[in-house]
Amino acid sequence: MDDQQHDQQTSAALGLSDDELADHPTVFAADALAGQVVVVSGGAGGIGRAIAWLFARLGAHVVVVGRNADKLDALVDRLGHRGVKASAHVADIKDADAVNAMFDALWTAHGRVDHLVNSAGGQFPQAAIDFSIKGWNAVINTNLNGTWYMMQAAAQRWRDRKHQGSIVNVVVVTTHGLYGIAHTIAARSGVIGLSRALAVEWAPLNIRINCIAPGAIETEGWNVYSEAARAAYPRSNPMMRPGTPWDIAEAAVYLAAPSGKFITGETLTVDGGGQHWGETWTTGKPDYFKGGD
Ligand SMILES: CCCCCCCCC/C=C/C(=O)SCCNC(=O)CCNC(=O)[C@H](O)C(C)(C)COP(=O)(O)OP(=O)(O)OC[C@H]1O[C@@H](n2cnc3c(N)ncnc32)[C@H](O)[C@@H]1OP(=O)(O)O
Ligand SMILES: NC(=O)C1=CN([C@@H]2O[C@H](COP(=O)(O)OP(=O)(O)OC[C@H]3O[C@@H](n4cnc5c(N)ncnc54)[C@H](OP(=O)(O)O)[C@@H]3O)[C@@H](O)[C@H]2O)C=CC1
Numbered sequence: 001m002d003d004q005q006h007d008q009q010t011s012a013a014l015g016l017s018d019d020e021l022a023d024h025p026t027v028f029a030a031d032a033l034a035g036q037v038v039v040v041s042g043g044a045g046g047i048g049r050a051i052a053w054l055f056a057r058l059g060a061h062v063v064v065v066g067r068n069a070d071k072l073d074a075l076v077d078r079l080g081h082r083g084v085k086a087s088a089h090v091a092d093i094k095d096a097d098a099v100n101a102m103f104d105a106l107w108t109a110h111g112r113v114d115h116l117v118n119s120a121g122g123q124f125p126q127a128a129i130d131f132s133i134k135g136w137n138a139v140i141n142t143n144l145n146g147t148w149y150m151m152q153a154a155a156q157r158w159r160d161r162k163h164q165g166s167i168v169n170v171v172v173v174t175t176h177g178l179y180g181i182a183h184t185i186a187a188r189s190g191v192i193g194l195s196r197a198l199a200v201e202w203a204p205l206n207i208r209i210n211c212i213a214p215g216a217i218e219t220e221g222w223n224v225y226s227e228a229a230r231a232a233y234p235r236s237n238p239m240m241r242p243g244t245p246w247d248i249a250e251a252a253v254y255l256a257a258p259s260g261k262f263i264t265g266e267t268l269t270v271d272g273g274g275q276h277w278g279e280t281w282t283t284g285k286p287d288y289f290k291g292g293d
């Protein structure tokens with residue numbers, strides 16, 4: 001197979017299905033989040049969907065947010081069939097007005113919001129030297145600005161109502177020079193720094209903010225990478241396998257629920273040890289790095 005063919009993307013069924021998420025065992029008590037309301041951006045994506053299922057199974061009402069109404073409605077339907085509470089809200093997190101209108105609507109509908117999980121995000125893999133201005137801005141606007149609009153809108157309403165809250169931001173491992181996704185590393189480093197600063201500034205408001213940095217987690221989001229790049233992701237950590245969206249969902253509950261009540265400003269890396277050993281090449285391994293292979 002030549003490099004051209006290596007770079008071909010193929011669409012594959014990846015990650016966990018709704019049926020699997022509905023029955024996946026969990027360490028958490030069935031009523032751990034009873035009566036609470038959680039907003040999950042990217043809630044119909046691979047990781048967000050697992051987060052939505054787990055929070056809902058633990059008794060929370062889950063509001064899944066994204067741009068694609070069909071995807072959101074189909075998920076809410078499946079959650080409803082399993083007897084858990086969920087609703088959909090269509091919004092582009094890049095649109096601050098839409099984000100603010102959404103939080104007003106949610107407070108009117110539910111009288112409370114307890115947790116925000118920001119899982120909406122993504123990037124296209126490309127050598128940084130070839131980023132267009134539009135492409136760079138799309139990634140920064142989605143992952144840094146969009147996440148910020150969500151955080152600020154949630155926090156303003158918590159402040160105004162003297163209500164405690166927790167935020168979990170799903171980011172990317174930023175301690176590596178992850179090749180081909182420099183735009184997202186820049187955006188996510190911004191989110192991690194912002195979260196540390198706000199952990200202090202918003203502590204008097206009883207708001208905690210933490211991040212989760214996933215390693216290679218098999219989801220449909222991987223379809224933006226070539227088959228060859230995806231096939232190599234298990235070698236990105238010493239466990240030699242990808243993680244599952246459930247690994248991230250349980251980490252999100254751990255940080256959001258009372259189990260995390262003394263944790264704020266932290267980034268929890270869930271990567272099977274990938275920070276310490278492993279290789280990740282989102283655009284394939286360049287010849288320069290093949291010396292000795
Ligand atoms: C150590 C541990 C190991 C850890 C190991 C970890 C390995 C993997 C790490 C990360 C994994 C994941 O995140 S998993 C995947 C998560 N999901 C995704 O990434 C989904 C993919 N994409 C998106 O969500 C979006 O497209 C996103 C990039 C954020 C931007 O969305 P928007 O709708 O705002 O913008 P778009 O309309 O798509 O595109 C806007 C412009 O962006 C540029 N653009 C978009 N796609 C492009 C492309 N393929 N190639 C070039 N340029 C592109 C163009 O300039 C576009 O303009 P025009 O040219 O005019 O159109
Ligand atoms: N899977 C992995 O290996 C890793 C993932 N991550 C990060 O975790 C997060 C979740 O990833 P994953 O679930 O795999 O990816 P997916 O692509 O499956 O899901 C991302 C979701 O984000 C939503 N989204 C994207 N842009 C916007 C926007 N502007 N407004 C509202 N919603 C938006 C999309 O929904 P819609 O199209 O409906 O808008 C999509 O469902 C992302 O930030 C990703 O970069 C980090 C490291 C590794």
